[in-house]
Amino acid sequence: MQHLKPARTLALASACVAALWTGAAFADPDLSAELVIDGELHITTRAPSDDITPNLPERYSGWLFRSAETRDLQADDFENPAMLAVEDGADLWETADGSNGQSCMDCHGDAAESMAGVRARMPHVNDAGVLWSMEDYVNNCRTERMGAEAWRWSGDEMTSMTSFISMQSRGMPVAVQIDGPAEPYWEQGRDMYYTRYGQLELSCASCHEESWGLNIRADHLSQGQISGFPTYRLKNAGIVSMHNRFRGCIRDTRAETFAEGSDEFRALELYVASRGMGLAIEGVSVRP
Amino acid sequence: MKLKAVTGLIAAGIALGGAAFAEVAPGDVVWVDEVTIPDSLTGMPGTATAGVDVVSNRSQGNCVACHEFTALPDVQFQGNVGPSLDGVGSRWTEAELRGILVDAKHMFPETRMPSFYRVDGYTRPGDAYTGRAANPETFGPLLSAQQIEDTIAYLMTLTE
Numbered sequence: 001m002q003h004l005k006p007a008r009t010l011a012l013a014s015a016c017v018a019a020l021w022t023g024a025a026f027a028d029p030d031l032s033a034e035l036v037i038d039g040e041l042h043i044t045t046r047a048p049s050d051d052i053t054p055n056l057p058e059r060y061s062g063w064l065f066r067s068a069e070t071r072d073l074q075a076d077d078f079e080n081p082a083m084l085a086v087e088d089g090a091d092l093w094e095t096a097d098g099s100n101g102q103s104c105m106d107c108h109g110d111a112a113e114s115m116a117g118v119r120a121r122m123p124h125v126n127d128a129g130v131l132w133s134m135e136d137y138v139n140n141c142r143t144e145r146m147g148a149e150a151w152r153w154s155g156d157e158m159t160s161m162t163s164f165i166s167m168q169s170r171g172m173p174v175a176v177q178i179d180g181p182a183e184p185y186w187e188q189g190r191d192m193y194y195t196r197y198g199q200l201e202l203s204c205a206s207c208h209e210e211s212w213g214l215n216i217r218a219d220h221l222s223q224g225q226i227s228g229f230p231t232y233r234l235k236n237a238g239i240v241s242m243h244n245r246f247r248g249c250i251r252d253t254r255a256e257t258f259a260e261g262s263d264e265f266r267a268l269e270l271y272v273a274s275r276g277m278g279l280a281i282e283g284v285s286v287r288p
Numbered sequence: 289m290k291l292k293a294v295t296g297l298i299a300a301g302i303a304l305g306g307a308a309f310a311e312v313a314p315g316d317v318v319w320v321d322e323v324t325i326p327d328s329l330t331g332m333p334g335t336a337t338a339g340v341d342v343v344s345n346r347s348q349g350n351c352v353a354c355h356e357f358t359a360l361p362d363v364q365f366q367g368n369v370g371p372s373l374d375g376v377g378s379r380w381t382e383a384e385l386r387g388i389l390v391d392a393k394h395m396f397p398e399t400r401m402p403s404f405y406r407v408d409g410y411t412r413p414g415d416a417y418t419g420r421a422a423n424p425e426t427f428g429p430l431l432s433a434q435q436i437e438d439t440i441a442y443l444m445t446l447t448e
Contacts, residue, residue: 191302218365251419256412
């Protein structure tokens with residue numbers, strides 16, 4: 001690959017966003033990089049491996065695999081484009097909606113207190129024994145308590161709200177429950193992770209467990225962790241939900257993918273979350 | 289379903305090149321010793337220059353997604369999920385390369401390399417990259433017999 005570098009450098013000189021995107025395609029994760037937000041808040045981007053991830057030497061956030069330019073965007077709340085969604089989410093938190101004329105705040109008060117740690121435990125099994133993602137809890141409040149309409153899984157309102165709620169857990173370690181009532185869901189998710197989908201017959205593990213650190217065409221493969229979600233993707237110029245990312249990755253194996261908000265993706269979310277146990281919730285991240 | 293896919297393929301072959309030789313359909317490929325396919329799938333040798341397009345184009349084999357080719361310095365962003373293919377023409381025989389291309393899982397059982405000339409045994413096969421289910425009536429292999437032969441012709445030129 002060495003011989004390709006001059007050509008790459010030329011290509012990089014053109015557009016800024018293109019530079020951020022293609023600049024990712026260089027090498028191994030940069031283990032000397034430290035994520036410190038606004039010079040104050042240290043975010044844990046490496047965590048020890050354990051029984052859940054016997055095939056990983058260590059857990060790495062996707063942040064470590066990105067170019068220095070992309071990493072810097074996430075280290076500065078003023079530069080981070082995802083912060084606009086967080087602000088929108090904060091507004092929605094206080095806005096009354098639905099036939100009962102209530103806002104989230106009317107029941108939950110100050111999100112900094114009531115929502116702290118929520119993201120780190122998602123997805124989790126609800127009182128009825130069903131595995132729910134954060135989007136399900138949000139929509140349940142809207143339809144059952146506020147008399148409002150459910151938001152679309154990856155619609156702007158929902159991704160703004162999940163961005164805002166995730167920020168209340170920023171810096172806290174992923175700590176999902178995988179035993180007890182969560183166990184069958186976790187096992188379903190694990191089976192999916194190792195299933196070779198589509199005409200290319202690639203599993204999540206083919207790319208994110210066996211090939212992280214390598215390049216697949218222009219893409220530098222990470223461990224596919226979700227501790228950074230919701231993510232602002234420069235390529236999409238918008239916020240991407242976890243299920244949206246899963247859908248894209250399965251589609252890229254030339255497979256019939258699953259729907260966002262499907263039972264399959266909830267189970268996969270739980271399993272993938274557990275592979276990131278100990279990594280810090282990034283609140284909102286920036287990725288190419 | 290399988291029969292229909294095969295018929296579709298032959299029709300495609302005729303439409304493309306008006307081939308006189310009946311191509312070997314994916315289901316009829318003859319393996320020797322599990323890992324080699326001695327006979328050309330088109331009955332003729334392929335064209336190495338056309339093989340360059342197959343290995344480098346995203347819409348064809350896109351082999352460069354996973355493999356590096358020093359001989360193709362103009363092709364940007366070559367991946368490294370698989371080994372570099374420099375010298376591959378000296379490491380393998382033509383019959384072995386045909387086997388690796390048609391279905392690499394014969395040679396490397398757990399490999400991440402896709403099977404380029406196989407139409408069955410997939411989990412949730414899709415309609416290309418749309419995310420929708422494949423239509424069993426029109427589902428074909430990743431590459432045509434001609435593309436496979438062209439790629440082999442090109443790989444055989446990579447001797448160092």
